[in-house]
Amino acid sequence: MSKNSVPQEDAVRTVAIEVFETEMTGMRELVKALDDADAPLARAVRESVELCANVRGRVIVTGMGKSGHVARKIAATLASTGTKASYVHPAEASHGDLGMISTDDVVLALSNSGETAELGDILGYAGRFDIPLIAMTANANSTLARAGDVCLIIPKAAEACMVTQAPTTSTTLMMALGDALAVCILRSKGFTADDFHTFHPGGKLGASLKRVTDLMHHTEMPLCGPDARVEDAVDIITTSGFGCVGVIGDDGRLVGIVTDGDLRRHFRESVNEKSVDSIMTRNPRVVSHQALAAEALSMMSTHRITALFIVDDTGKPLGLLHVHDCLASGVI
Numbered sequence: 001m002s003k004n005s006v007p008q009e010d011a012v013r014t015v016a017i018e019v020f021e022t023e024m025t026g027m028r029e030l031v032k033a034l035d036d037a038d039a040p041l042a043r044a045v046r047e048s049v050e051l052c053a054n055v056r057g058r059v060i061v062t063g064m065g066k067s068g069h070v071a072r073k074i075a076a077t078l079a080s081t082g083t084k085a086s087y088v089h090p091a092e093a094s095h096g097d098l099g100m101i102s103t104d105d106v107v108l109a110l111s112n113s114g115e116t117a118e119l120g121d122i123l124g125y126a127g128r129f130d131i132p133l134i135a136m137t138a139n140a141n142s143t144l145a146r147a148g149d150v151c152l153i154i155p156k157a158a159e160a161c162m163v164t165q166a167p168t169t170s171t172t173l174m175m176a177l178g179d180a181l182a183v184c185i186l187r188s189k190g191f192t193a194d195d196f197h198t199f200h201p202g203g204k205l206g207a208s209l210k211r212v213t214d215l216m217h218h219t220e221m222p223l224c225g226p227d228a229r230v231e232d233a234v235d236i237i238t239t240s241g242f243g244c245v246g247v248i249g250d251d252g253r254l255v256g257i258v259t260d261g262d263l264r265r266h267f268r269e270s271v272n273e274k275s276v277d278s279i280m281t282r283n284p285r286v287v288s289h290q291a292l293a294a295e296a297l298s299m300m301s302t303h304r305i306t307a308l309f310i311v312d313d314t315g316k317p318l319g320l321l322h323v324h325d326c327l328a329s330g331v332i
Contacts, residue, residue: 019160019168026157026169027176033155040153045177047150048108048134049184057104058084062093064118066167067110067174074108074178081186090118098125108134112154112170114142123147136174152177210293215329216310216319223248223317226255226277230266233258233276242307246317247280253315256280259305286311289318297326 033041052059059078063071071087078085088097098121101107107126109119114137126133127147135148138156145151154177160168222240224233226247236245237260247256258280266279286309287296296308300323310319 022158022160023169023172026155026173029155029157030173030176033153040151044150044152045180045184048152048181049188051106051132051134051150052078052083052108052181053185053188055084055104055106057102057106058086059108060086060088060101060105061108061110062088062090062119062122063110064090064116066171067112067116070171070174070178071108071110073175074110074182077179077182078185081182082189083182083185088122090116090122093125094118094121098122101125101131103129103131106132106134108136109144109148110136110174111142111144112138112167112174114139114144116144119144136177138170210329210331211289212287212291212293212296212308212310212321213289213319215293215325215331216321217242217325218319221309221317221320222246224276225249226280227275230258230263230274230276230279234263237263242320242322244307245276246284246309246320247276248317254284254286254309254311254317256282257284257309284309286315286317287321288313293321293326293329293331296321297323297331300326 033039034045036042059075061071061075061078062068068087068089075085075087086100088100093101101122107122109122111119114135120143123133123144125131132149133147134150134152135144136152136154137144138154139145140151140153145153154170154173157169157173159165159170220240222236222242222245224236224245224247226249228247233245237243237258244257244259246254247258249255256277258276262279262281285299285303285305287299289310289312291310296310300306300308306323308321309317310321312318
């Protein structure tokens, strides 16, 4: 190895850093293009958000090649955040899939050059039926930009792969701009975590958004009154299998809890004839019915308890959540 040669691992690291820096430069240019509220891109983003947020039909996202892959991702992000959206392949559109686009839709077309031939039929169709067209391109003088009712002109930035000019930085900017549109639209609609969970119930992300009411046991809750005998409470604990029994007052509110730990602490006393009121833990830890399951699991982990009663706004028990319920549902 010569004195000036670079070890392979250093060469890879150097190239990777160059790619990141090149794409970050492009992202900074994108931010700069939005710095001024009256800048063309800023106005175009506002108009695009308004069109997509108020669309009666769907947002039809389209693009070819690498732009097509980005378009699919944008459509998926829009759909999961409350905006009806679909991807239509431009080549397939020319062979019948134009029928998937209605006059109630908005078309978002992606092409870095703005001269993608396969988009021609979709552009013509949108113009013919007066379907709003949002163009996302780096070429303000392109066929796509001229056809667009709204033009999202991304900055012309150096591709990270300078040798081949393969789409790298340009697709990153398109992806980021698509994400910005989706987030702006969901905020304009007041889209919440509950709404997101409706569209995304699976996986770790869906599990993290589950509410305690999705997992709690609400039938045959282990409950007794403060005048119940301890031996009756033991029977309820044994039968329920939750390791505790909630104590409710005359008004139905939770006033205490008796756990296996309480029973062990009073083991040497003659407690069978006593009432649970004499051994219960008063003002037990509870969780609101509006809380996320992840919050409840965090509380159980922090305080080293295995079960929590779920209460309504007045403090009445609605259900019981066990740590195993959270873990079994993937809540972490």
